[in-house]
Amino acid sequence: MMVGFRQYVAVLLVLSAPFCLGIRSIPSRSIDGGDFLGFDRFTEAPDYRNGRGCPVSANKITSSCDPSLVHVAMTLDSEYLRGSIAAVHSALKHASCPENIFFHFISAEFDSASPRVLTQLVRSTFPSLNFKVYIFREDTVINLISSSIREALENPLNYARNYLGDILDPCVDRVIYIDSDLVLVDDIHKLWDITLTKSKIIGAPEYCHANFTKYFTDNFWSDPLLSRVFGSRKPCYFNTGVMVMDLVRWRKGNYRKRIENWMEIQRRKRIYDLGSLPPFLLVFAGNVEAIDHRWNQHGLGGDNVKGSCRSLHPGPVSLLHWSGKGKPWVRLDNKQPCPLDYLWEPYDLFKHSNRIKDHHQSSVLFPPSSSSLIGFSSFL
Numbered sequence: 001m002m003v004g005f006r007q008y009v010a011v012l013l014v015l016s017a018p019f020c021l022g023i024r025s026i027p028s029r030s031i032d033g034g035d036f037l038g039f040d041r042f043t044e045a046p047d048y049r050n051g052r053g054c055p056v057s058a059n060k061i062t063s064s065c066d067p068s069l070v071h072v073a074m075t076l077d078s079e080y081l082r083g084s085i086a087a088v089h090s091a092l093k094h095a096s097c098p099e100n101i102f103f104h105f106i107s108a109e110f111d112s113a114s115p116r117v118l119t120q121l122v123r124s125t126f127p128s129l130n131f132k133v134y135i136f137r138e139d140t141v142i143n144l145i146s147s148s149i150r151e152a153l154e155n156p157l158n159y160a161r162n163y164l165g166d167i168l169d170p171c172v173d174r175v176i177y178i179d180s181d182l183v184l185v186d187d188i189h190k191l192w193d194i195t196l197t198k199s200k201i202i203g204a205p206e207y208c209h210a211n212f213t214k215y216f217t218d219n220f221w222s223d224p225l226l227s228r229v230f231g232s233r234k235p236c237y238f239n240t241g242v243m244v245m246d247l248v249r250w251r252k253g254n255y256r257k258r259i260e261n262w263m264e265i266q267r268r269k270r271i272y273d274l275g276s277l278p279p280f281l282l283v284f285a286g287n288v289e290a291i292d293h294r295w296n297q298h299g300l301g302g303d304n305v306k307g308s309c310r311s312l313h314p315g316p317v318s319l320l321h322w323s324g325k326g327k328p329w330v331r332l333d334n335k336q337p338c339p340l341d342y343l344w345e346p347y348d349l350f351k352h353s354n355r356i357k358d359h360h361q362s363s364v365l366f367p368p369s370s371s372s373l374i375g376f377s378s379f380l
Contacts, residue, residue, distance in 0.1 A: 041351060042125045045089050046093075047127070048098035049098065050096075051096055054097035055068055057100070062130045064104065064168075064169050067173065070095075071172055071174060072101060072103050072104065073161075074087065074103070074177065074180055075107070075180055077108055077111045077113070077118075078111055081118070082348065083180040087180055087181075087182055089349055090185070093347070094184050094186055104131070104132055106136050107134065107136065108156065109137050115135050134167050141156050141163070161240060164245065165247050172247055173248045174244070174247060176242075176243070177242070177243045181328075183319070183320050183347050184319050185343075191244065191291070191318070194291055196246050200287065201249045201250055202245050202288055203291050204290075205242070206291075207238065212237055216272050217270055217271055217272060235285035238281070239296055239321070244289070259282075260279075262278070292318075294315060294317055297312055300320060300322040300326075301326040302324040303325065308326070310340075311340070320344065328341035328344035329348065329350070332345060
């Protein structure tokens, strides 16, 4: 199957090389469509149904608490909305049992598109999708965030993964967390079936050949009290954009607080430069369930400064991840795509004929009024 996928990659790149499609991104801006709420900005996705042999839930009504479902958590905001829609589309398209997936979307409290509007937009794009939208209160983490090498890494929503144990319903015991800048090309049920052994809290692809020391400053490594956190561990780098998480163990061990403790130290003494990743490394590196690298072919967005083009890592591919500065929809819009950006494009449901309005008009379309959030902790 993977050989076939790589052949598909090769053919697609050859066919796509002479031209590129001009499509528009929607970073924090609204789309001028026929519907006042802009629901027609995306094409409705195909209605993906379960194949033979898929387990049937005992519950007549799909619930966020159903342990027989595959639970997937990801953020949902106006800036990365197009990426999120593509990620969901890819997961459904390649799933053996798409009706057995439940999506938990985390939306920022003061995003230009309110959680209610985002809920309606997702429903209009995926009418049969099992999902719930939760509100993430940015003031939970805003005072813990320090400056990063790239402004986008300072977005409070990047830190929502730290709070999944608190945000999601207490009945959700296990979840796959994925970023919004990726697509799956394999069955997500395979990732769900991975076992977290020896009381591991999270599972993720590890990269032990990477220079681990570069993720922390000299202030950290020169302080014996801080650096000894790795004294009994053999830490390896892992990317937090794809993680299998045991939320029962997470809550029991109060890992949210452990991460926050390191963020508080960072505020007093600069010990890292990279946003939300280093606190996870400090808490979990060296104690992660190693997952096959095929489940996070990351770095396709280039580095955090230039966002230059990159090629696939050696080996099979189950998930393509545009971590880094460059995002495929932006590069395609600018008619400056990298070759691998064409692999993201088939999952893009954005209607290319839409016209983008400026931020002033988006404030009318998506009023950031907190009053609309009163009494709503989640939206079905």
